[in-house]
Amino acid sequence: MTPLLSVKDLHVSLPTAHGPAEAVRGVSFDLQKGETLGIVGESGCGKSMTALALMGLLPEGGRAGGHVVFQGEDLLAADEAKLCDLRGNRLAMIFQEPMTSLNPLHRIGDQIAEPLRLHRGLSRRQAREQAVALLDRVGIAHPRERLDAYPHQLSGGQRQRVMIAMALSCDPELLIADEPTTALDVTIQGQILDLIHDLVESSGMALILISHDLGVVAETAQRVMVMYAGRIVEAGPVREVFADLAHPYARGLFAAIPGLPRAAKDATGYPRPPLPTIPGVVPELHALGPACAFADRCGLSEPRCRTDMPPDVFLSPRHWAKCWRTDAARSLLP
Known part of the structure; x- marks a missing residue:
């Protein structure tokens, strides 16, 4: 069976005060549709850098080598226009800290609607209605009233749910969740993880779950990589x-x-x-x-x-x- 994602000998080099240094060194794995892969390890082990390389979002000066083949196309060889067409559409990522990932100057309804208008061609009104449905899907109470809220007006758990709604807006085939419960209390952590698990199961998308919590990986993933x-x-x-x-x-x-x-x-x-x-x-x-x-x-x-x-x-x-x-x-x- 041809994998949805095939990563071969991935290397990531970053500029440092001592010259270029490798943050990811020879990572290889395959991921099938509907499969969940957990990646665990201490901070600084290369988990998030691996995810950013897959999305084509490395820091300034970062360089990736190897092959990252998504449905037959090598993402490392793709130009920025192609990556922009894939990101938020067929590939999506839930970033580690929603307060710094959400734009503080834009209402959350507009931020959720943006990928729908860009990738699905919906009108402003259509995208807004779809944003209401997405907020309801991820468990935000009174979703229509929340559309015009700014990120700072929401709790940490609500902001994380908004990030999940944005990531799921175009029904991606691959979702990367990078420490999706960082800075949340235990009760909210459980709710967020249950939500992601249920959404992955219902949609059949593949999931890469990056976490420090080995218990979470044990309950959620079929395979695990220790980095x-x-x-x-x-x-x-x-x-x-x-x-x-x-x-x-x-x-x-x-x-x-x-x-x-x-x-x-x-x-x-x-x-x-x-x-x-x-x-x-x-x-x-x-x-x-x-x-x-x-x-x-x-x-x-x-x-x-x-x-x-x-x-x-x-x-x-x-x-x-x-x-x-x-x-x-x-x-x-x-």
Whole structure:
């Protein structure tokens, strides 16, 4: 089956004070229609930059290489006119922070109507009526009254729903959701994620969900990619990966998930150990070497980890990890 989206050896270079540096390094994956792919990792691991490269929205000076084929057309080779025709139409993105993504000087009804007028050729009146239907679809109360509101007049959850309405306005075939619940309280987070899940299921569109929340990915995605320092370090079906973590970084992410509230002391009165964390930070782009970027933070690293790029080790036909020490990592307690 021909994938809806095929990404091969994607590289993204960004200008830095130390010269050009790669933020995305050799990312490859396929996505079928109706499939949800989760991308997880710490801030600075290349998740959002991968999404922006797919949309042709890299920062000034950013350059992408490789192949991003969407329904037979290489997006990296497409001109700006073609990308403008695709963005907001067949490709759509829910950006991380709606307060900075929505235009504060325009009413939300006009912002939702814009892609409808541009890509569907609707009149102002037709687009306005469709905007009402979209706001109702994403759960905005009294949608007709909200059309003339400005972004600052809405709550964070309402602004995120407006962003979703804009993204869905032209029924895209691929939706990218970049941390769609950032800065929202837990109750609103659940509502937004349920909304996205229901809309994807009902429309059959493909979804790339970028999230720090591994629980969200577990509940929403069929496949998951764990990214670190611009590379995919583990990938596969969600159930296989979560049941058999093979990369030390992936295991570290899972170990750091807070569970039930922990008392300061255990039943014997001794202090409980702190929540596990991954030591250190993601390295700067200019400091990335040719070998494993996680070696300096990894408790299992050995000399070759710092000199040679680890291979892709397959745990099953679809589940693999890029690590020399997969056997040692898998033997650790969860």
